[in-house]
Structures are given as C-alpha cells and as structure tokens.
Amino acid sequence: MEQVKKRKKSMSLQRQKRLYGILFILPAFIFVFAFMFYPIMYSAFMSLQDYNYVTDASPSFVGFENYKNAFQDPTFRVSMKNTLIYSSIYFISVMVISLFLALTLFNVKKFNAFFRTSIFIPIVVPLSLASIVFTWILQENIGLLNYFLGDILGLEQLTRGWLTEGKTAMGSIIGVGLWATIGFVTILFLGGLQSISPDILEAAEVDGATGWKKIFYVILPNLREAYILTGIWAIIQALKVFVEPMVMTHGGPGTSTLVMYQEIYFTAFTRFEMGYASAMAYILGIITLVFSLINFHINRSREDI
CATH class of the missing domain: 1.20.5 (Single alpha-helices involved in coiled-coils or other helix-helix interfaces)
Incomplete structure (x- = not known):
C-alpha cells in the first residue's frame, strides 16, 4: 500500500x-x-486569393495566378533585379570589410576598446534617422559631400546629384546600408576570432605560420561557424532592404532603386491588393530561404573537407 x-x-x-x-x-x-x-x-x-480590401467584399480563390502575374509584372521584375544587385554588392562588401576590420581589431591591442566602440556606434542609430541625415549629406545643391568636394577640395567635376542620378543612387543606398551594419558584422566576426583556441594559434606560430600564412591557413578556416552566422544575417539584411530606398529615394529616380520590399508595401498599402502583395512577400521569403540554405551548405561542405 x-x-x-x-x-x-x-x-x-x-x-x-x-x-x-x-x-x-x-x-x-x-x-x-x-x-x-x-x-x-x-x-x-x-497569396492564393484575389482580394482588394477596399473594393472587394471578400477574397476569391485564384490559385497560383498571383505568383504567375508577379513574374510577368515588369515593375516587380525590376524590383527583383534591383534587390539582387543591392544584395550581391552589399553581401560581398559587408563580409569582406567586416572581416578585415575584425582581423585588424583582433591583432591591434592599443586603443582597442576605443576602435571597437567607434565601429559599433552606427548600430545604435535608428536606420530611418541615419537615412534622413545621409539624404541631406548627399543633396546636390546643399549637401555636405558636394560642398566638401567642390568648395573645399576644388573637385567640382566630382560633384553630382548622388540621389537623383540612376548611376549613383543605388551606390549611395548601398553605402548607407554598409555604414549602418558593418559594425555589427565586425563584432560577430570578432567573437568568432576570440573563440579560436590560443593553443592553435601558438602551435601555428611554432610551425612557422606567421603573418598572412597564419591568417589564410589557420584563422580563416576556423571561422566557418562565424561565416554561417554572419552570412545568413547579411543575406536576410540585404534582401529585406526597405528603409534606405524608401526614405532617401522613394524608389527613384524612376525605378532604379525600387526594391522588392517597397513594391510589396506599395501593392499592399497604396493599391490595397493584399492577395497579390502576399504572393510577392512569399516569393521574397523563398528567395531569402534559398540563399540562406546555399550559404549554409557551402560553409558546411567546406567544414567536411
């Protein structure tokens, strides 16, 4: 019992x-x-419905028609192309520059805390506020950049409408995106560098691996987990770009800086086509997932070699 x-x-x-x-x-x-x-x-x-929440009483099922229309829509195709251009340049730039800065901070001990804080500061600035400030800096007539180039350095031939010319508008947006996020990726890489066992680094130096040899043959191969983390974050950050082009150019001039997130926003909240906008959002989500899986697979494959 x-x-x-x-x-x-x-x-x-x-x-x-x-x-x-x-x-x-x-x-x-x-x-x-x-x-x-x-x-x-x-x-x-x-995404499988045809629904305009201003004019339609209820959604009507159309299957995959919204997805088909999206790929046939010239404006959406332009936004997809612009997003992929932005993402490619941003991803390569942020990974290379952040890794270089992290390696520099890892090896330079003097004033290390000051440099880390300086690099990380842009992260705490709201991206919308930073975009407004850079919009003023890049103005053609009253902008600080053109004033510095023309009036101070005497290089009038280099002054231009940075946000009103198609050739420079996308580059300006990419520059703002890099300024705002490089510090965060640098800290992630720095964390990966600090997780490498000092014994491995000491053993490499004993074996004669110093300088560039130490970086290429010892340090970089031991950052695979950091590549996966930073790579996925950078891909998501790049593909969901919205604030910079929305605040600085509103997708212009023309459609030269129109990105997918903007087109989804305009479709949903200015044209009120919620079904079509949902299909676009799922296309963007699938693209993000595919590139994230590719990044994960590449870095995992390197680890198995």
Whole structure:
C-alpha cells in the first residue's frame, strides 16, 4: 500500500511539474502563434486569393495566378533585379570589410576598446534617422559631400546629384546600408576570432605560420561557424532592404532603386491588393530561404573537407 501511495504521489508531482511547465511556456506560445505562425499561414492563404480590401467584399480563390502575374509584372521584375544587385554588392562588401576590420581589431591591442566602440556606434542609430541625415549629406545643391568636394577640395567635376542620378543612387543606398551594419558584422566576426583556441594559434606560430600564412591557413578556416552566422544575417539584411530606398529615394529616380520590399508595401498599402502583395512577400521569403540554405551548405561542405 505504501508503494502504491508513493507511486500516486510521484505521478501527482510529475503532473504538477508538467502543468507548471505548460503554464510557463503558454505566454510565449500564444505570442509566437499570434504574431508569427498565424500571420505566416494567413498570408499563405491570402497569396492564393484575389482580394482588394477596399473594393472587394471578400477574397476569391485564384490559385497560383498571383505568383504567375508577379513574374510577368515588369515593375516587380525590376524590383527583383534591383534587390539582387543591392544584395550581391552589399553581401560581398559587408563580409569582406567586416572581416578585415575584425582581423585588424583582433591583432591591434592599443586603443582597442576605443576602435571597437567607434565601429559599433552606427548600430545604435535608428536606420530611418541615419537615412534622413545621409539624404541631406548627399543633396546636390546643399549637401555636405558636394560642398566638401567642390568648395573645399576644388573637385567640382566630382560633384553630382548622388540621389537623383540612376548611376549613383543605388551606390549611395548601398553605402548607407554598409555604414549602418558593418559594425555589427565586425563584432560577430570578432567573437568568432576570440573563440579560436590560443593553443592553435601558438602551435601555428611554432610551425612557422606567421603573418598572412597564419591568417589564410589557420584563422580563416576556423571561422566557418562565424561565416554561417554572419552570412545568413547579411543575406536576410540585404534582401529585406526597405528603409534606405524608401526614405532617401522613394524608389527613384524612376525605378532604379525600387526594391522588392517597397513594391510589396506599395501593392499592399497604396493599391490595397493584399492577395497579390502576399504572393510577392512569399516569393521574397523563398528567395531569402534559398540563399540562406546555399550559404549554409557551402560553409558546411567546406567544414567536411
């Protein structure tokens, strides 16, 4: 009888623990379901509907027609091309520059804390505010950059409308994006460098691997996990670019800086076509997932070699 009572008591305690565990995770589960899982599923449903929430009483099912129309839409194709151009240049630039800065900070000990803080400061500046400031800096007539080039350095031939010319508008936006995020990626790489065992570095130096040899044959191969983390973050950051072109150029001049996120926004909230906008959003999400998986697979394959 005593053993039976002990079993019942033990089972009762286990049930209480399970109940408490469920109660503790329930708020997080409700939050994730309400603000992540449900919107994702509902937008998937909406992407198969034709629905303008201003003129239509209810959605009408059209299947994959919205996806087909998106790929046939010249404006959406331009926004996709601009997004891929931005993403390619941004990804390569942010990875190379951030890795160089991280290696520099890792090896330079003097004033290290000051340089780390200086590089990281742009992260704490709201991107919308930074875009407004850079819009003023890059103005053609009253901009600080043209004033510096023309009036101070006497290089009038280099002054231009940085945000009103198609050739320079995209480059200006990329520059602002890099300024705002390089510090964060540098810190991630620096964390990866600091996780390398000092024993490995000392052994490499004993074997004669110093300078560039140490970097290429010892340090860089040991940063594979950092490549995966920073690569996926940079891909997502690049493909979801929105604030810089929205604030600085509004997609112009013409459609030279129109990106996918902007086109989705305009379709949903200026033309009110929620079904079509949902299909565009899923196309962007699939592209992001594909590039993230490619980055993960490449770095994992290198680790297995």
